[in-house]
Amino acid sequence: MNNVMTAAVLTRFGGTEALELHHDWLRPRPQDHQVLVKVTAAAVNNTDIWTRQGAHGLPEDPTAQAGWLGSFDFPRIQGGDITGIVVEVGHGVTEELSSRRVLVDPAIYGCESENASPVGYLGSEADGGFAQYVAVDVTHAHDVLDSPLSDEQLACLPVAFGTAIGILERANVRGGETVLVTGASGGVGRGC
Template identity: 35%
Template structure:
């Protein structure tokens, strides 16, 4: 492949505020055995990139993403990575839609010129082991003109969706589908989705309905009309008393990416033998639960980060069969990432923000 030696990228120089995001020239990645080079066409914006930049994953943090962003003091945190120290300086960008332009091995030449999305959660020791690494948290990601990834994590997609729409899928929909897979959501279930207007929540509403289950969605009133278009059977305001609105022992499954002070109430809402799957804590990671409700009701509490093997191939099939729809709120040039993350934290949008290199 003939190409320039440098590319434009946003490099997160170190843990901190928006000033740590630097748009600059960097070397185009050199491929190692088993890798492919992707020309990035579009890259989605997620909470996790903001959290990683700020150091929110540190055990010292007990507040919400937004509260931490407002306080702006990030320097005292030492262990802000997911499970190990974040390798700053780092090119972030967890969601990638792009075209494969080069491969390290001839066996992968069939991928060249194919439009692909990247499975950003990678099970490094196989799917029987929960060890995992994430693009843009553990190694350089898609906030750049090019990114290199293992060929095993690249999935061609045959779809009429545009690049921005495909880039809205991997992190949010992968996380949501993984929760539904682990919680074994089936057609007969009633499912409560918390934070239904966010990226993971809105994906979960669609994916629950795709499975034929009944979905109750919790979202701010300003987003009720938008959530309704996703097929929610009942929509509640995030300030509602959920126990009064739904009743005790009323749902089979809770899908939660929010946490915060109301997390413990979900044990009351769940039926005996219910399942609660959680994958995030943007409203605050430290919660109160009554353990008696957990064990006396035989509730299964499921933490999910590592994506199981069927999850990403399932998503590709859903896209190609038009069984889900993308939700793109706004696009930005890559160099305007600070503006995109600022607007993202204001939570006035419905759908994903996407950056264009």
Template identity: 40%
Template sequence: MKPHQTMKAVVTIEQGGLDKLVYQDMPVPELAAGEVLIKVLAAGVNNTEINTRMGWYSGNVNTSTNEMAKQSDFNALSDGGWSHETPFPLIQGTDCCGIVVEAANSTDKPLIGQRVLVRPCMRTNGFDDFNHIWMASDFDGAFAEYVKVPAREVFPVQTQWSDVELASIPCAFGTAENMLHRVDVRHSDTVLVMGASGGVGSAAIQLAKRRGARVFAVASKSNHQSLQTLGVDNVIDRNADLLHTLGENSVDVVIDNVAGENFGQQLTILKRGGRLVTSGAIAGPMVSIDLRKLYLKDISLIGTTAWDEPVFPNIVRYIEKNEIRPLVAKTFPLAQIAQAQTEFLQRQHFGKFVLIP
């Protein structure tokens, strides 16, 4: 049974700046049928939580995450959530490592006492339907002492990793694994990872190397040494001219969650029949491409948000077999979330920030 009726949580009270993050007492969630209650041990920090708080997903926003964060005034954007209006006030927190302390259904009681990860992307109509909901975007997440989730989205993990290390995994590695799964990265592929020092980028490197692919990584010079420890075959400065550095028709796959003004150049770098998969646009959502390169080279351009069925079980298996490793840059107490997000946007870190309730 849960020990208290109230808990500490960070509530994003409405769309806007850091002042909308309020650390306060909240009722411990009451379970509905099929749900379990998790005591949160650690919760990772992600770009998407900042985007959701600001309303960056709105079609009326054309700037990067960092540019939008500089605003002093935030307009109300009814389409600022992933697929619709965000249900503020909202407890965010997409990454959750915790212990199951309560289960609504007797069939889920064996989960009680187990340390688990939560699959934050939930395909509510099954995996043949792309409709989905996300913890911390569509319903309350892990920036709290307790969170409730459907029992089917809970995955026990048998590992010596710490709580903090486990909390660094779900969103970044799940997103990266989904991208590699969709474009079917193979050992014969040469893969270019844009934004390689970020959570998704560094995860994509590990997952591509696990598949035996040759990996090129684009990042600032300050992160080159760290990336080389992940086995990258070639690290390229983010200010370099990629076409000059790599040449035309040089890679099979591009993994991108950066976008921005240089996005179109990737079509020239890709080989005929190449694949470009994207899951974000931290450098800006408005891009320019030459459609002739897309169709004349038979390039596949793939967007990914909804995770496919094998993705999260794969991640848990990789953890348990020590086939990937966590990258934690820094931890913060949950109450210091504003400081964590401020430092996150400075993008001087390598690895994940993790909050401790």
């Protein structure tokens, strides 16, 4: 496997001119408990646009240019919505995952708890899927081999699903309750 890849790299905050296409970007290597995913589809969502623009602001200055969690490291490969094929596994990962079609959970969690909140996202606090390859924790690569959806359709789900589930959790929705979803044509509405 080649040690370089093609990647769309964000070099600074701004418009689309802040993105540079590189054909010689160093390909990531899977670390312990990670898999290397060959990206087959990556969707663009509002988080990607707002991060590129630095539009998230800071608690003390909402107009400041900042990433999702504040300070932001450049260069960065954006893209949190990723579908692909596992092409390499890191130490501690079984080979049976090789060649699996996966959907990537873009959230970076601060601990292993089932109820952990995200402390970052691929494409913001870590490199994402606007490249040929991305390395992710094995627990974030979900087998979708049997899904009838195309890779492009699947790639539209992860970030919107995270937003939708967060809304339901914040509202403390429980079984048997009814939820009205307005604007159900968008990704968040579909995630609910």
